[in-house]
Amino acid sequence: MHRPKPTDPDPSAGSLEARLRALPQPAVPAGLEQRLLANIPATPKAPRRLRRIAPLVALAAAACLVVAVVRFMTRDGGEKQQVAGIEPTHDNVETSHSDNPSRFVARRTAVDFPDSLEQPRFAWPLGGGSPSASSCPSRAPSFD
Amino acid sequence: MTKLDERRWWQALRAGHPDACAELVRAHYQTVYRFLVHLTRNVHEAEDLTQETFAAAWQRIGSFEGRANPATWLHRIAYTKFIDARRTQRRAANVRDQCPSPNESPDPHDIASAGDEVRRLYGALDDLDGIDRAPIILHYLQGLSYREMAEVLEEPLGTVKWRTSEALNRLRALLRKEVTENAQTETNRS
Numbered sequence: 001m002h003r004p005k006p007t008d009p010d011p012s013a014g015s016l017e018a019r020l021r022a023l024p025q026p027a028v029p030a031g032l033e034q035r036l037l038a039n040i041p042a043t044p045k046a047p048r049r050l051r052r053i054a055p056l057v058a059l060a061a062a063a064c065l066v067v068a069v070v071r072f073m074t075r076d077g078g079e080k081q082q083v084a085g086i087e088p089t090h091d092n093v094e095t096s097h098s099d100n101p102s103r104f105v106a107r108r109t110a111v112d113f114p115d116s117l118e119q120p121r122f123a124w125p126l127g128g129g130s131p132s133a134s135s136c137p138s139r140a141p142s143f144d
Numbered sequence: 145m146t147k148l149d150e151r152r153w154w155q156a157l158r159a160g161h162p163d164a165c166a167e168l169v170r171a172h173y174q175t176v177y178r179f180l181v182h183l184t185r186n187v188h189e190a191e192d193l194t195q196e197t198f199a200a201a202w203q204r205i206g207s208f209e210g211r212a213n214p215a216t217w218l219h220r221i222a223y224t225k226f227i228d229a230r231r232t233q234r235r236a237a238n239v240r241d242q243c244p245s246p247n248e249s250p251d252p253h254d255i256a257s258a259g260d261e262v263r264r265l266y267g268a269l270d271d272l273d274g275i276d277r278a279p280i281i282l283h284y285l286q287g288l289s290y291r292e293m294a295e296v297l298e299e300p301l302g303t304v305k306w307r308t309s310e311a312l313n314r315l316r317a318l319l320r321k322e323v324t325e326n327a328q329t330e331t332n333r334s
Contacts (some may be wrong), residue, residue, distance in 0.1 A: 015317055020284035023265055026181045028174045028192060034172050036198050040165045 157214075160205050167170045169198060172215055175286065176222050177332065182281040185270055193229060197222040207264065216292045223278065223296055269319045279308040280315065 145219060156164035176197055180190035200221050231327060282288045282296060290308070294301045 016312065016319075017284060019261070019265060021287075022286060023262060025178050025285070026187075028177050029187065032177060032191060033169065034195065036169045036195060037166055039195065039199060039202075040162050040169070041160060041202050096229055100277065132193060 149330075154210055158208060158210070160202065164265055165202065165205070168214055172218050173198070175215060176218050179281065179286050180222055181218060181224060182221075182269075183274065183278065184229075189229070193222065193225045196225050200225065214294070216288065216295050219282065219286070219288065219296045220298075226280055239309075257327060264319065264322065268315055268322065272314060276307075276311040276314055279304065280311050283308055285298050 153164055153167065157168060173194065177190055177194045180193045180197075181187060184190050184193065197218060201218060204221070212220075269280065272280070278297065279293060282293045283290070288296065290301055290304050293308075294304045295303060299307070
């Protein structure tokens with residue numbers, strides 16, 4: 001014997017549900033399928049994940065390019081300062097170091113810093129005398 | 145369809161490949177249309193909303209994660225389109241849940257030639273408010289489970305079950321009222 005559902009004391013509940021489920025469905029108009037198929041976009045979209053990542057990748061690439069350009073510009077400015085003076089070759093370094101280590105130290109220090117920056121302080125080793133020429137990094141030092 | 149084929153179809157569908165989309169249309173367009181006919185009780189409006197439903201589906205296909213099955217997902221979109229259309233109509237007409245007169249649209253359920261029982265049931269369904277009608281249509285006519293209905297209606301599972309039960313009680317009351325009125329009419333005649 002079929003027992004009615006405990007949640008629904010009305011014995012006709014089950015029959016109403018069955019009658020609803022058995023209702024005939026409305027007819028679908030002809031041509032609707034073709035119209036829907038015709039409206040499908042022809043070109044697939046890029047995956048959503050790719051569409052989210054692509055701008056970030058472009059931004060990162062642009063940032064790297066900017067950093068590279070800035071570094072190149074900065075390095076180019078530093079190299080010019082080194083080229084302006086005598087290249088500290090091995091011989092020069094030894095000669096100047098043995099003859100006048102303080103002058104070499106002063107020149108090397110001057111080469112490392114561009115004009116715009118303040119020159120570091122240094123002390124002349126010779127007592128009682130001030131240098132005959134000012135320590136201008138643009139002037140070629142004498143190694144007499 | 146094997147599991148591998150199904151996975152490939154899902155991937156193609158989410159990528160928006162036309163072949164996969166066509167397969168989705170063929171598999172579900174009738175269900176979506178019938179759902180909208182039950183809701184709107186107007187074949188022309190149901191047809192328009194069906195096209196809008198699938199147009200919206202193509203726009204959202206990339207974000208469809210596949211947690212719900214495609215039928216539930218399409219029902220959700222269709223129901224949203226129906227609600228939006230009702231809001232627009234109410235704003236335009238400024239009347240509450242105005243139904244189109246029977247002469248304005250063909251018989252949506254094509255029940256003129258159906259039996260008395262079918263006519264009674266569809267008639268009683270039409271008398272229900274649109275909000276009450278949705279759970280009965282989804283569960284008994286469209287065959288969705290309560291869990292799927294909860295996704296379509298975006299309501300908790302308990303609320304969906306309660307609403308369906310309440311709507312069924314109202315429908316039963318309408319049918320009893322009709323039976324009582326018919327019996328009284330017969331009594332008056334005799």
